[in-house]
Amino acid sequence: MRAIFRLVPVLVLLAGCAGAPVTPEPASDRTAAEEALQSGDYHAAARLFEGLAEQARSPQREEYRLKAAQALIQAGLAGPATRLLQSVDSSRLPADLAMQHQLLQATVVVSEDPDLALSLLARPAAPENETALHARFHQLRARAFSELGNHLDAARESIQRELFLTDIKDIEANQLVIWEALSNLSNQALEQLRVRPPPSVLSGWMELARIAKDTEQPAVRIAERIDEWRQRYPGHPVLEPMLKAIEIKSKALALQPGHIAVLLPLDGRFAQAAEAIRDGILAAYYDSAQRHNVTLRFYDEGSPDEVLARYDTAVNQGAEFVIGPLGKEAVRILAREEQLPVPTIALNHAEPSASESLFQFSLAPETEARQIAELAWLEGHNNAAVLAPAGAWGDRVRESFLQRWEELGGTIASTSEYDAEQSDFSDPIKRMLSIDASERRSMAVRDVIGRQVEFEAYRRQDVDFVFLAAFPRQARLIRPQLRYHRAIGLPIYATSHVYAGHVDPAQDRDMEGIIFGDTPWTLNAETSHAPLRQKVRTVLKRHTGSLQRLVALGLDAYLLVPRLSLLDSYPNDRFQGETGNLHVAPDNRIQRQLVWARFKHGEPQVLPRTLFAEPIEADDARE
Incomplete structure (x- = not known):
């Protein structure tokens, strides 16, 4: 699989791992091969390393073949890489080269067959003083667990990986991976699976994730809960900047608008679609403990010519946030407005938004x-x-x-x-x-x-x-x-x-x-809102087939309300919704990543x- 954006940094790491003592070779040939690999000319690098392997003795011959396989993987040529790796007898290699062989084999298959990758990575082939290799070992295991949807074990492997990291940037990136894995778990799972008491590092991460996911708490309470968490986990490895960012984001999530307006067509050809979206919004609203502090009011968006007047009416009646309209022409008219008074999630795609307050969210094919x-x-x-x-x-x-x-x-x-x-x-x-x-x-x-x-x-x-x-x-x-x-x-x-x-x-x-x-909703894929999904499906059985996707759209639109400013401010942040993994693109479109x-x-x-x-x-x- 040509997962270039994932494999390149990983394989560069492998390239830096030291090999066993080797037989001298023409320095110019090896230099040319290394330069080709570093410059991204992977086909040339593979060819040069294979040529060097033909002239070398063991174990240098195997080292060059591993380098050639690495280049082939980076070129997206998994088949030739696999055949080359199969030609290497790792049982006769020094421990560090044997582990490089092990890691390359797992890298080839981790996306398509994560179970096979885990079997290949049952135990490391080199001692723990090979820190770079062990860091990669746990990174690959975390990746395999993530592929299988086992987010808890993915987080556990990333925690193990951190024991072999020394660079602060690598540690920061690794902690983001831990956080993203645990963010995929529901509140119920975070409670039930946290079985070890402090000072367990994993339990500390899980409790912190549970605090951050609790959008029902008042903002002033978040700082208190994080201070209490610090006292229970005084030696926890979470970096202070990350802990501060979690606190800031959690407080932002607690600031739910007090009055939300929804513009949908109440009759006409889109009425059935609007009804499914409305029911998704209502399901999310009634599931929220903050619903008693939120006024939710529905308006008929009317014809495209009427949408601006209906929008103004909603705002004049106190709306602090607007969801809708749904019709493409109505969204197009709203998108041309240079100034919108409140944040707005339109439920269709049109031309780029003139106003920074307008975000476009849809299930566009x-x-x-x-x-x-x-x-x-x-x-x-x-x-x-x-x-x-x-x-x-x-x-x-x-x-x-x-x-x-x-x-x-x-x-x-x-x-x-x-x-x-x-x-x-x-x-x-x-x-x-x-x-x-x-x-x-x-x-x-x-x-x-x-x-x-x-x-x-x-x-x-x-x-x-x-x-x-x-x-x-x-x-x-x-x-x-x-x-x-x-x-x-x-x-x-x-x-x-x-x-x-x-x-x-x-x-x-x-x-x-x-x-x-x-969508995760349609395929019943695991998300943090899966329990809500099951409740909604039981109640809303009348929405069948493709209308279920629109129920999920409405549910996500409401759940995005307190999260929108964060997603807009932090481009790398994601929200795991029922329509997909969501983020805000630079053009103010809410993009969703599908489940396959x-x-x-x-x-x-x-x-x-x-x-x-x-x-x-x-x-x-x-x-």
């Missing part, structure tokens, strides 16, 4: 398409085939995917569109896979020789994967038709729209293997990779 491009890129694909429906929705999704894919450096092998009203998608599939061209060539040969020829059509071989934009009915038909047209084994990535929002193995068995992104799942036996299975991965930059594209 364009965002999902861009994230699919990033996932496919990180998983090592190069050439995309795109199959999308004709019409405005298909155009939007296709163009968003194509734009992001090309930004990352990917190649578009082919695109094809289909009529969503049909059931036979053979023609667009054949066009996408160039099977129709193969058939035309056969007909041309038959015409030339004047008789029938034995012929089997074949698909183009330069396609790595298919990006599919479809709703459940179409996806259930397209997947088996792709198999029929010789696309067996070709990965298929899709937006959340392929999934109806409820488990139905009988209907969805034909979508076997499709990978798609969706694959259909297996007709049911979506959450994939064992980091559920809330960070978006990648175009500069992370391969050299």
Whole structure:
């Protein structure tokens, strides 16, 4: 998997680990290889190190092969790296090289098979005086546990890692990892799993996370609770600046606006969607212990021409925060206002906001398409085939995917569109896979020789994967038709729209293997608000299918109210919501990171990779 943004700093660390005494080699050759590795020319570095290995004796030969494998991993070439690592017999290596071999093997598989990574990392192959290697050992174990959704053990491994760190910046970064892992746990889990008394370091972190997550406490009480925590854990390793930041953020979270207005269309074509969003907002409101201190009032957003007047009415009646409107045109009108008197979360995307007070939050399919491009890129694909429906929705999704894919450096092998009203998608599939061209060539040969020829059509071989934009009915038909047209084994990535929002193995068995992104709410993925989700689902059974995603949107919109200023002030902060892992982008759009799942036996299975991965930059594209 091409997780460049994760692997580069890790492998640089491995590069600095000392090897065993080695046989002399031409200094210029080794220097050239090291310089290629440091400059990011990983293909050249791998080639040079493999050349050095051919000329060297053991154990220097194995050291060079490990360096070559490291370069291949950084180049995104997991397959060749694995084969090279398999050629190294670690049982005959000095302890430090044996552990480097162990760590590289785990690095290759940790995203796709975290259980295998943990088995490879059952025990360190070198003594503890190899501090850099042991720090990496625990970092990889933490990563594997995180991939599996085991946030507690991920935090525990990061705490162990800190014992091998000396640089203050490394310690600060590691403590952020601990904090993020524990922030994924619900309040109930933080209470129940904290079984060891002070001075347990892990229990100290867990109690601190519990204090920070308690948004129901008054601001003045937070400082008192942190002082009490200091007395119970006097020797705790948490850094003072981080403790201060936790206190500041916790106080900010306690400052809930006293009057919140919600603008939604109460009738018309969006009324059903608005009702689901409203119920999500109400669920979050009634779950809050502070609800008695908050006035929550709903307004009809009216037509786009009326939205500014309705907004002003809400503010004049005391609103300190506004959620809505929902309609795209209404959001567009609000986005043009240079001054808005109170913070506002609009529930759709339009043009960039002129006012710093307006934030845009939605379940836009364009965002999902861009994230699919990033996932496919990180998983090592190069050439995309795109199959999308004709019409405005298909155009939007296709163009968003194509734009992001090309930004990352990917190649578009082919695109094809289909009529969503049909059931036979053979023609667009054949066009996408160039099977129709193969058939035309056969007909041309038959015409030339004047008789029938034995012929089997074949698909183009330069396609790595298919990006599919479809709703459940179409996806259930397209997947088996792709198999029929010789696309067996070709990965298929899709937006959340392929999934109806409820488990139905009988209907969805034909979508076997499709990978798609969706909300934690829909996929029942673990989040800190999972207990609330279960309560809401029990009560709001009338919202079925895709409407469940809108319930989650409403719930997150309300939960963001006290957190918005923090997310805006701290760009690296994240809020683990029910629509995804949320952060505020520089353009004031609230971006969400999806959870990834694959259909297996007709049911979506959450994939064992980091559920809330960070978006990648175009500069992370391969050299």
